[in-house]
Amino acid sequence: MSDDLSEHDKELLRLIGMSGEQVLADERMAESETIPDDLTGRVHYGLHLAPQDEQMVSVSIRMPRSTLDKLTAEARRYHISRSEYMRRKLAAPAG
Template sequence: MSDFSERDKELLAMFDMTEEQVSADVAKMEDENADHGITGPVHYGLHMLPKSDEPMKSMTVKLPESQYERVTAAAKRYHISRSEYVRRQLAGAF
């Protein structure tokens, strides 16, 4: 069974691409150790460095459980902490 919807297949046809090409591209892009010029290796546990010597301050935020779970899931997808994910969201990085 194909992971591609009928709409996906229509779009692939518009660009003269095959499901196999897309699957190969996905595998290449998701390889966290590949240096293919689009993304670099993922370094677990590292966060974005502040752009200045300005000290960091802690802030507590209460979220509804469903939103907390979405933030947690998104952070896991990017292999970063929840705090880093929220910082990037606030900075408009995603």
């Protein structure tokens, strides 16, 4: 890992007291969709507020193409399906 870093990056890490290996470990935790972390907490798949034995049903909705494109882009950012992203948004507390 240290060999992949520029001298500038190494100096920045020294200033904040981190090693390249620590950066890699933090990156793995942040990118993982199964390891709880301070950024996202535990990741839930599906509509996690519903009872586990609840039957899932399909719902069709109409929305502007631009809204769908934004949802798709956000889902890709999190490396999850658009359907999963929409379930999470719908299950999130209002705020």
